[in-house]
């Protein structure tokens with residue numbers, strides 16, 4: 020273990036260079052570098068590398084190299100002089116760094132047991148906490164998303180359609196999030212992403228994933244205005260897809276499609292039983308101001324669907340209690356019951372003694388590509404181009420470089 024003597028090292032400087040300065044200073048990452056938030060609300064992380072790690076400090080440009088096998092514990096504290104990082108290496112040395120942001124690079128990096136990208140940014144947030152953002156090239160990112168979002172054993176054409184949807188979703192998100200510290204979460208909030216370590220994927224499987232990404236390189240979906248489509252996708256549409264605006268009220272409309280491919284899905288039908296008391300508690304936990312909080316007299320009388328979209332998904336649910344009632348969106352009602360329990364907004368509600376029975380179809384928001392449907396169509400012999408055409412009826416499949424040329428010409 021060769022650790023340079025950086026004990027009690029203090030680095031002073033202006034605290035002005037935030038991320039904007041970082042990215043414009045030319046750290047060597049191209050436009051397609053994806054910033055993925057992999058941890059938030061951390062007070063300490065333990066970082067491993069079999070070789071070395073290099074730590075750069077944002078406000079001074081200074082670099083510290085810790086060589087040979089490294090196991091470093093990094094914690095963070097707010098002080099009256101500014102943010103203070105403390106780095107404890109496995110030979111007992113303590114590095115103390117006063118600065119704004121840390122940039123860490125190294126090979127085969129792990130935080131705990133989880134493999135992470137080879138370049139990381141650690142940003143102070145609040146109350147002595149920090150978040151960890153990984154920097155990944157677009158194609159590597161896609162390889163990390165593909166088997167996390169769709170089983171790698173599924174038909175090749177379904178996997179290719181998934182990659183094109185993912186590439187489009189990612190690039191469209193990059194554009195809207197360009198000013199943010201990170202572009203995407205590594206969870207289902209955006210797309211599940213993980214770095215697979217050397218022995219975590221069988222070599223032939225890893226090669227298959229890379230080949231599928233490579234075979235669609237540069238291909239994206241574009242909307243009628245020539246912009247890359249934010250190509251949402253989901254597990255199972257339950258028979259018909261949905262407009263984005265009906266889920267997120269974001270003004271986006273894709274066009275919808277009837278889908279015969281979903282009855283093979285394990286999520287084709289689901290059911291939730293809920294007592295009135297359970298529902299009251301869930302409402303008070305998710306939307307505390309909705310009911311008369313704390314009033315023991317609050318009793319849910321009725322829950323019923325009041326309005327549906329053309330797809331059959333619920334637009335409005337009415338909840339009645341005491342002598343009052345309120346209307347919520349179908350998505351808000353899903354949030355109350357729990358997105359994992361109420362798998363979609365395509366449901367009906369029936370009263371039961373002291374409660375309700377909720378039965379529904381499909382899994383997920385229902386917008387864009389239906390994964391179980393894609394599997395069905397690929398098995399029927401459809402190409403990935405035809406599958407994409409089916410789920411994004413108003414979009415065009417184009418080479419991104421061509422799209423950029425067209426945009427420049429205008």
Ligand SMILES: [Zn+2]
Nearest residue numbers: 256278389392
């Ligand atoms: Zn479907």
